[in-house]
Amino acid sequence: AQSVAQPEDQVNVAEGNPLTVKCTYSVSGNPYLFWYVQYPNRGLQFLLKYITGDNLVKGSYGFEAEFNKSQTSFHLKKPSALVSDSALYFCAVRDSNAGNNRKLIWGLGTSLAVNP
Amino acid sequence: GAVVSQHPSWVICKSGTSVKIECRSLDFQATTMFWYRQFPKQSLMLMATSNEGSKATYEQGVEKDKFLINHASLTLSTLTVTSAHPEDSSFYICSAPEGGYEQYFGPGTRLTVT
Numbered sequence: 512a513q514s515v516a517q518p519e520d521q522v523n524v525a526e527g528n529p530l531t532v533k534c535t536y537s538v539s540g541n542p543y544l545f546w547y548v549q550y551p552n553r554g555l556q557f558l559l560k561y562i563t564g565d566n567l568v569k570g571s572y573g574f575e576a577e578f579n580k581s582q583t584s585f586h587l588k589k590p591s592a593l594v595s596d597s598a599l600y601f602c603a604v605r606d607s608n609a610g611n612n613r614k615l616i617w618g619l620g621t622s623l624a625v626n627p
Numbered sequence: 628g629a630v631v632s633q634h635p636s637w638v639i640c641k642s643g644t645s646v647k648i649e650c651r652s653l654d655f656q657a658t659t660m661f662w663y664r665q666f667p668k669q670s671l672m673l674m675a676t677s678n679e680g681s682k683a684t685y686e687q688g689v690e691k692d693k694f695l696i697n698h699a700s701l702t703l704s705t706l707t708v709t710s711a712h713p714e715d716s717s718f719y720i721c722s723a724p725e726g727g728y729e730q731y732f733g734p735g736t737r738l739t740v741t
């Protein structure tokens with residue numbers, strides 16, 4: 512079965528420190544992987560995606576993520592956290608075997624708190 | 628990036644009434660749109676896939692007669708919550724895939740049923 516796991520409900524990090532938000536996935540075919548961010552009472556904003564090619568992908572606001580096929584992971588990272596990065600982060604996957612079905616499978620979200 | 632709008636951004640209605648939420652893709656055409664529901668501090672729950680020109684596809688456990696979806700055109704999908712009850716109070720979000728692989732999300736609609 513297709514699934515996404517975000518093992519941490521909350522991540523706390525001090526401003527200026529590196530941050531990592533973890534994501535692992537399970538799909539039958541090759542994964543299309545996504546990270547989205549949600550600020551309070553707002554919709555989701557696209558951060559980055561992995562479809563194919565380089566395992567390290569760079570996205571908006573200085574975020575990056577590394578696709579690791581052997582570990583079935585797609586952890587979100589940023590070298591130096593900002594207080595304004597505090598938000599809810601969602602990892603999602605789409606199975607390449609799904610054809611025209613563009614439905615995403617979502618993780619439960621990780622709340623990131625960056626402390627000044 | 629592509630822009631998706633939702634209207635209204637928030638609505639308060641009385642129990643037993645119906646509420647319509649609109650989702651529009653402003654600068655692209657969307658043959659498919661997705662409707663999500665989100666409870667406070669919780670993940671997204673996909674409710675249904677809205678398909679232009681055909682019936683919506685509902686996820687298991689979602690009452691299709693209660694949550695009516697109409698994909699009226701290539702830029703508009705509507706979600707109508709019929710005979711709303713307080714337990715329907717939630718944050719409703721729509722999204723649409725555009726061209727590539729990612730989806731673009733509307734800003735959400737906060738529904739409160741009193």
